[in-house]
Amino acid sequence: MHLRRLVLLHSNDIHGDFFATEMHEKMVGGMSMLSGYVQKVRAEEEDPVLYVISGDMLQGSIIDQEYKGISTILIMNLLDPDVVTLGNHETDYGFAHLMFLERCANFPIVNANLYIKPTGANLFQSYLIKEIDGIRILFIGIITEEVMDRNEPLLGTFISVEDAAKEVEYICNCYRDVDIDLTVLLTHIGFERDKELASLLPAETGVDLIIGGHSHTMLEEPELVNNILITQVGTGSDFIGRYDLMINMDTNSVHDFTWQTIPIDDSHCPKDPVMDELLSHYQDEVDSKYNTVLCRLPHAFEHEVRFRETQLGSLIADIFKYQLGVDIAFIGSGSIRKKRLDPLVTLTDILEIFPYNEQMISFSVSGKMLREMLTHLMRYLYKENGREFYQWNAEFRVEVLEDGEIGLMTYRGVPVEPDHTFRVAMQEFHYGITADTFGVSNEEIEEEGRVRVVSTSAQDNVIEYFKRNKIKRYRCDGRIGLKVALEDR
Structure with missing residues (x-):
């Protein structure tokens, strides 16, 4: 049996939670310590480490509003996720501005269910195959139907869970003969719909994990539906999810895993001085104005x-x-x-x-x-x-x-x-x-x-x-x- 270990970190619904707050005599959350923890894990682990975000990076901070999300994307560039999917709040400044924000991002954004009506072309890349140290991971992004409340006549989406399941199956079928070791859905549809989606996916699609967002659900342990693990870590930057996965490279499946919600606080998370400098710059700008x-x-x-x-x-x-x-x-x-x-x-x-x-x-x-x-x-x-x-x-x-x-x-x-x-x-x-x-x-x-x-x-x-x-x-x-x-x- 050929087993490989992979560490998979994940966040969702950060919502501009950029700064640490004092809680029970600890400093908790904030981008500086979140970035510090991600960098720490990447430096300490000998096995490959990936960090993903399941939507809603934007909104929640005057820093985000003042720069219409550009500041948030630049902050995320320093956080350096390996892949993210869209949340409904990424569309708050309009779809045209969202395309501009994508150009500012130094990380891939995946979404499989937004398309341009006249051409049928996807607005974003619908999936990403990431190979790291010989492990191939397929990431697919799915967003909630709430984005279509923005009333963009030239954009379309499939919005039902059933349609989402069909699209996921279609993408997985296209890569059936490719040696994909792990398949991960990055969703922003809410925990209940994640469970519904998992129940509709045929085992042959090979989906292993759903890392979700939107409902701000804090789980104590992964939910297992149809042999698919579903996780989410509330909202903000106070916690990060961590999978330690053992992947069976022969069967392209999860052989064993542990999952935990890691608190982001100053008892074990170092600060990122570069992130601090960028945040201080933005804070000074908005303080002088607001x-x-x-x-x-x-x-x-x-x-x-x-x-x-x-x-x-x-x-x-x-x-x-x-x-x-x-x-x-x-x-x-x-x-x-x-x-x-x-x-x-x-x-x-x-x-x-x-x-x-x-x-x-x-x-x-x-x-x-x-x-x-x-x-x-x-x-x-x-x-x-x-x-x-x-x-x-x-x-x-x-x-x-x-x-x-x-x-x-x-x-x-x-x-x-x-x-x-x-x-x-x-x-x-x-x-x-x-x-x-x-x-x-x-x-x-x-x-x-x-x-x-x-x-x-x-x-x-x-x-x-x-x-x-x-x-x-x-x-x-x-x-x-x-x-x-x-x-x-």
């Missing part, structure tokens, strides 16, 4: 779990209701990108916590349509494992029953009747996906009443409010009355 103090809060505002009412989510929804003069503001809970806003608030804090500077759209709905929209939203969340939860303002209170059905709805203490009319506002991105999340198309909304852009900059509304208003103490007041808690996902 480190203006806006206000002091009476306490820290939390947003620990985005699938429930939160202090920070409630505050931001109340801000938009006030600033835009509407009845109800629905704010995507996932667009609030930090778990906590500390009492001293700077412009940098706001831009990092609420990074999506998009238009705000308002429209009219009847009480009947409003109930139908929320009924669909809760069914989508409770029964379809949907990923879009919404925060809303204090005047609107909704009782969500045990089965996810909608009970009593009130506005300013008065029950919502079918013939009542409400003016609603939401972010442009979320308005674009109302058919999926709320079960009502944009065309149906337009028939109900006037649709208009009420702000060209969502961030401007939040910043102005923090500048001009004294923020009161907040507690979760029951405006989103979930009888049964939703699990994070």
Whole structure:
């Protein structure tokens, strides 16, 4: 039996988590120590070492926003991954800009399910065969369907797990006679869909590992589905996944393995001085521009779990209701990108916590349509494992029953009747996906009443409010009355 050892390190959903933070008397996370750990393993191991990233390098940091991802790609160049796949947030600055970012990258980006409609050509290389010290590894990249919410008419994708399985099988079939020793899927579709994808793959494809992202799932051990190992390591830079694989070179399969989540902290991770220098340069640039103090809060505002009412989510929804003069503001809970806003608030804090500077759209709905929209939203969340939860303002209170059905709805203490009319506002991105999340198309909304852009900059509304208003103490007041808690996902 011919066995070879390979060390495979992996990250996902780094989201601009560039700097270490102090936690339990340790410095934890950050690009400097993450890079230091990867370099340390590469230097110490006699056997080959690979490092891969399963999407969402971008967003989450003012440094990323200020340079529209270019800074992040240059930071990743220093981190030096061997291969990465795209996440949905790599498309946040548009597909044309994404192609520019690819040209800035000194590492290969694989994606098998984005293509140019008129020609059918793949937007990126769909796979990479990496040979290291005589071991051949096939990497294939798959991204979530959420990228197509960007509304790029010339781009297409297959979006179902079934179609993804067929494409993976097609690529593997093309290399059936090539001596591939290990096959790895780098996915950004979420843990539940990773399991579904693994269950659909024929054993003949030879897929050994799925290294995933998107759902920010922190696993204690790999999930084994259809003899395929599935892993993911939460979000940010506090942890890195590590496989120590024994590969059977005769059968092209994993003979044995260990897997662990390695904490990135100063007890064992050296700093990378070159990375520190680059980060300091970027930090100085953004501090000189954005480190203006806006206000002091009476306490820290939390947003620990985005699938429930939160202090920070409630505050931001109340801000938009006030600033835009509407009845109800629905704010995507996932667009609030930090778990906590500390009492001293700077412009940098706001831009990092609420990074999506998009238009705000308002429209009219009847009480009947409003109930139908929320009924669909809760069914989508409770029964379809949907990923879009919404925060809303204090005047609107909704009782969500045990089965996810909608009970009593009130506005300013008065029950919502079918013939009542409400003016609603939401972010442009979320308005674009109302058919999926709320079960009502944009065309149906337009028939109900006037649709208009009420702000060209969502961030401007939040910043102005923090500048001009004294923020009161907040507690979760029951405006989103979930009888049964939703699990994070």
